[in-house]
Amino acid sequence: MKNKPKIILIGGGGHCKAVIDVIETENKFKISGIIDLPDKLGQSILDYKIIGADNDIPQLAKQFKYFFITVGHIQTPVLRIKLFNLVKKSGGELPVIISPNAHVSKYAKIGEGTIIMHNTIINAGSEIGNNCIINNKALIEHDCRIGNNCHISTNAIINGNCIVGNNCFAGSNSVIKNGITIAQSTIIGIGAVVTKDLTESGVYVGIPAQKIK
DSSP states (O other): OOOOOOOEOOSSSSHHHHHHHHHHTTSOOEEEEEOOOGTTTEEETTTTEEOOOOHHHHHHHTTTTTEEEEOSSSSSSSSHHHHHHHHHTTTTTOEEEEESSEOOOOOOOEEEEEEETTOOOOTTTTTOSSEEEEOOOEEOOTOOEOOOOOOEOTOOOTTTEEEETOOOOEEETTOOOOTTTEOOOOOOOOOTTTOBBBBBOOOOOOOOOEEEE
């Protein structure tokens, strides 16, 4: 593809490396640089330079149209939300990034700033919110609703007709039974199995999943 649009990545940790791999594989954007902490200016992540810090976003948005949040989300999405809102306020756009190795039904809907990573399956009728990470090998079955700012981690399974609120995290290998509703700002631990609605925000672990805080 000639004259690919340029994109700036925001966040230079391990998740950034994984996103770079997906962007390069998708081959729709040219990465023009990374934003990270001021003391890392001039360093490189993989083949890309760190060209600025968070407070440079408004100025960079005058030069670049596209940005993508590459900060990860384990405990909380607060920083991802802050950066997403800063990009929007500055006039930047956050595209949807989809690995060509993923399967996304043509009947699914994906919100802006969301990444669908390698070997993920998003089935028909499902809707994914804005600013989400749907990580490698995750499965989101038919007719699910995943809120904004969620991270569905590696190999997690969200069965059909589930509703996951905003700002949630589903850990690696976790399983959510079909038809379950998850309260916003809930953390589901690695390998947990959710068999009933989680109506209170909190941290849930185990089989079946139990609230620990």
